[in-house]
């Protein structure tokens with residue numbers, strides 16, 4: 333291995349890593365929030381809205397991420413939607429992840445006994461307070477593991493953003509590889525970066541799970 | 552309760568009816584509950600006891616008749632024939648603050664400690680400052696003899712203790728009336744006494760209570776009146792002496808109580 337290679341390309345790789353992290357965090361947190369909103373609307377909204385959400389879930393889950401990204405980035409301008417590569421990347425990431433998050437949350441709703449919600453209504457708690465204070469914390473018990481899992485899957489989906497020239501990790505790695513005719517080194521670094529993200533995510537998932545299940549442990 | 556006839560009842564139920572689709576769960580119920588009165592609801596399974604209780608705080612939207620709390624119509628914007636408009640969420644929440652409810656399954660929030668369970672509505676419904684809410688919540692827990700368990704999660708409380716926390720959660724709101732739906736039916740026999748003890752004490756302190764129960768001993772000794780339901784109808788409502796006497800007026804009451812008499816409960 334030639335160390336000066338990393339001295340030369342280090343800044344670019346790090347910047348690529350930064351862009352990857354940015355797209356991943358903003359995109360998947362956005363997807364999480366949108367997914368939660370969809371799950372709530374599905375549960376509490378009127379029937380036609382439920383059909384609409386169901387259709388959205390089927391369509392987004394039924395198409396590859398790359399196609400969604402192409403449609404948004406290359407098709408967007410036809411509808412007056414001009415996005416930079418990073419904007420398009422983050423927006424499509426949010427859209428792509430939301431139905432999976434929605435499905436995870438939808439199953440989580442069923443984990444809360446109806447009686448607890450009735451008890452909350454009896455003392456006069458508002459529906460919003462019930463959602464965020466009574467339902468959501470308990471919903472995290474069965475959903476933290478699948479949520480963590482999906483965050484981990486999404487770390488690697490960020491690589492697809494390189495096809496619309498988002499200067500993320502894979503993009504920078506490929507640039508380095510083609511300019512220096514090296515392959516092993518850049519892709520080792522690439523793997524290391526993804527691995528760091530995965531390790532970090534599962535560590536955090538573990539912590540969250542421990543926190544949200546603390547009331548279940550017997551003293 | 553000498554002035555029972557002159558004072559306005561706390562709860563007035565007039566010609567109440569409730570359907571689940573085509574099934575008539577309650578039919579033409581008329582019943583009053585007076586201040587500081589303990590009214591027990593008894594009757595066979597499926598007779599509509601829970602439904603009647605749940606209509607009082609509008610957990611079930613009744614479809615005919617009226618339920619009034621201190622004169623105010625519960626749940627609907629106006630009296631009169633259906634269809635009528637339900638109250639706004641906020642107006643309904645305001646009414647519900649005055650009606651405490653205790654369930655068979657306790658329904659504590661398991662991710663909150665005993666103290667947090669009791670304080671939640673004090674802070675977020677009554678809007679009390681946190682310190683004041685905590686003081687009130689602790690006082691309510693002391694009333695049910697659970698001061699030493701305030702930091703426990705429900706998973707680390709016995710059934711009887713959980714039910715007492717549920718009672719504390721309700722009384723902390725200082726309701727005008729308390730509803731109990733079979734509060735001891737999910738408890739091991741040796742834990743029933745501690746919950747009934749707390750309820751007796753509340754009755755002695757003048758709390759107005761409507762209690763659905765299969766504890767005939769409690770109904771016989773603590774209730775001021777006992778209402779017997781069957782098939783969604785109010786068969787009779789009378790002082791316990793008349794209900795549990797050797798020869799109740801109504802043969803249906805007699806038939807229902809027969810099994811209890813055989814077990815020497817009353």
Ligand SMILES: Nc1ncnc2c1ncn2[C@@H]1O[C@H](COP(=O)(O)OP(=O)(O)OP(=O)(O)O)[C@@H](O)[C@H]1O
Pocket residue numbers: 571574576594595596597598599600601602603
């Ligand atoms: N949500 C509902 N949908 C349909 N039917 C219902 C519903 N709730 C109650 N019922 C029916 O209404 C009738 C009265 O039910 P309710 O729960 O009030 O009886 P109960 O007297 O409390 O009985 P138990 O002693 O078993 O608790 C029953 O036949 C029951 O099946």
Ligand SMILES: [Mg+2]
Pocket residue numbers: 600601602732
């Ligand atoms: Mg019942």
